[in-house]
Amino acid sequence: MFQSVDEVISGLAKEKYLCNKNVATVVYLGTSLEKPLLVEGPAGVGKTELGKVLADSLGLELIRLQCYEGLDEAKALYEWEYAKQLLYTQILKDKIGEILQGAKTLQEAVDHVANQDGVFFSDRFLLPRPLLRALLSEKRVVLLIDEIDKSDAEFEAFLLEILSDFQITVPEIGTLKAKHIPLVVLTSNNSREMSDALKRRCLHLYLDFPDPEREKEIIKLKVPGVGNKLADEVVRLLHRLRKLDLKKTPSISETLDWVRALTLLNINELDNELVEQTLSTLMKYEADVRKAHQELKAFLAEKQAQQPSAGGSEKDHLH
């Protein structure tokens, strides 16, 4: 477990995840106070990544639950394995016959069976889904509940017991308590406001787009072959693009895709047609691509305006 805030920063950096002190403080508090983290922010700033990296840096297993509309307990928590139960009853028919032999009345027979029903509603026939797996795991795990805002309000309410007491009630068996309290990371795109009850149980973290310097560092870290100049220009252009009114603002992951594409094409700086053609990796809507084109042109024009003097002096130098 992390011992200090700085350790969080270095620990995550080892897994190629750069974060600032704000993020690190929240992560540190979450791990130390054993409180779930609720991570909010625009798409593609590394919310899910934070959960994954946290697991890697602590060397813990990651259990991931992807939320969607209509997700219910059977898929998130546990399910009885009916087929297996059925199969067992078939195989054990003779044995059941034996149990029932002594019974004289129907009432007695039912009582005999009732005495045995614990066999059929035991852990053996319980099919654990992510949440139960996280609670029953022999070692501490990281539980990533992704896009919690996509789930229904009912499911959110159902999560409350797990998040505050780390236990779960299965009607047929009773209450199951976590062997090790998992580190829980919930991510949300804020497509709907989460309930206060849920928020109260979590530490809140708002992840935003990083500042230019940090984004440059991230690019260099994630795309090893990238040149300094290209990274610099890409970041500058992106911060301009994010200010535009776009249908979908380019995220960090899209930026990385774009830079990878550019490096593959052996482009060292933003200036030729190839760059324009690769814009589609960055922009996902036709209207956005058009806007980005204009911005790119303006960007290149500005760059050119600055360059002649620099180029001229270089030539002088050569002579």
Add this chain to the structure above:
Amino acid sequence: MEARVIEFANVLRRNGIRVSLSENMDAFRALELLGIADPLLFRNALRTTLVKRTGDVKPFEELFDYFFLGIGQALDALDRKIMDELGLTPEQFQEMLEQIQKLLKEMEGDLSELTKALLQNNRGELERLLRQAMEQEMQNGTPESLRHTPYTRMMMRLQLDRVQSEIERFKGMLQMLGETGEDLQNVMRYLDERMRDLNRLLREIIQQEQRKQGAEPRDYSQRSALADKSFSFYTEDDIRRMNDAVARLAQRLKNRLSVRRKKAARGRFNVKETLRKNLQYGGVPFDIQLDRRKKTKPQVMVLCDISDSVLNASRFMLQFVYSVQDLYSKVRSFVFVADIGEVTKLFEEHEISTAVEKALKGDVIDVFSHSNFGRAFEQFHRNFFPAITTKTTVLIIGDGRNNYNRPSDWVLREIKRKAKQLIWLNPESRMTWGIGDSEMPRYAPHCHIAEECRSINQLYKIVDLIAP
């Protein structure tokens, strides 16, 4: 420290940020762990434990500054300003302060504490005196007193006129000493500036206190007052806030519909699905599968009167309909005064608020003509009537004031017969329908629903009607 944090939590609550007891305890546990030595960690710890809404982060930061940094920042800024104006380096500034201190000692007669603290730039003392006065004022006055003339009363409590006269006296003494040159000029200017600074600080500290007490109404309380205000009286500022409210309304509707969609999963028994699903139980039908009723998304056509009288109502309706347009299979919108024009394309090409502005500005139709509902309806019938289907909801927003033109209410009758729903929203009070040139009594019977829609609260109710 604990008391301070609890007090801070109260300040947050007064400013509309919900902080529960358990969150307060979390904050303490976090501080135990992190200590309070590092200001950044301290701030982070409080933020992550006490603030859970993204929108609350900004008020938190502001209040944190007020509460824990006090007027320190303001003092810093003032120091920098003086140094800039006098063209002094920090060392020179310090020198000048020492000089003033010496002169102050020589001065006859007692000076008030405040004057001394002010002129010597003793920041701790200055803040203490101001705070003390503020607290006394708070104890004597009612919470309301903060809102009415707090400045004048603080001025009297701090005896600013005395400070003023003392500074004048000090200046007189300097001149008597007969010192000349740039130094004296600088000191004089410094003294004048200091007096103004005191006023600024006073203002700052009053504002901070008001924020802490939640005396300054925050947006949300204004919004609730806004809810009952008639659209026609909206100011620019109201409109801006209203945009937020409409966006929230749209979001609420979307949320609710996503729940409703699930509940609507009743339908006919589906034999094939049931057999397939229950194979795992040996063919015993444990789990019945039903056909999900297919949800048909309705179409909406909005006809907005954009003459001056109903402009705001139209604006919010357009904005609302477009914020929830993915709930509908198609939204078409038209604006009219005397002629009718389609603005659907505007909304496809522009972001909502710009599109609304463009639609209302007269790019499409002449907005300066006189309202003529009859003519607009006839045009609509001629050009767009075939587009109405049994799934279409037609929404008309207008006051029905036809300037005594031909009403052409037969168009509405036709629409009602063909469309799924015809709704008329009127931003005028129902009492005035039919008075003067209002044709509402003629139009209303042709509509499935004709309602008045004068404020955001009424808009809330109407949303239920047009929800798909």
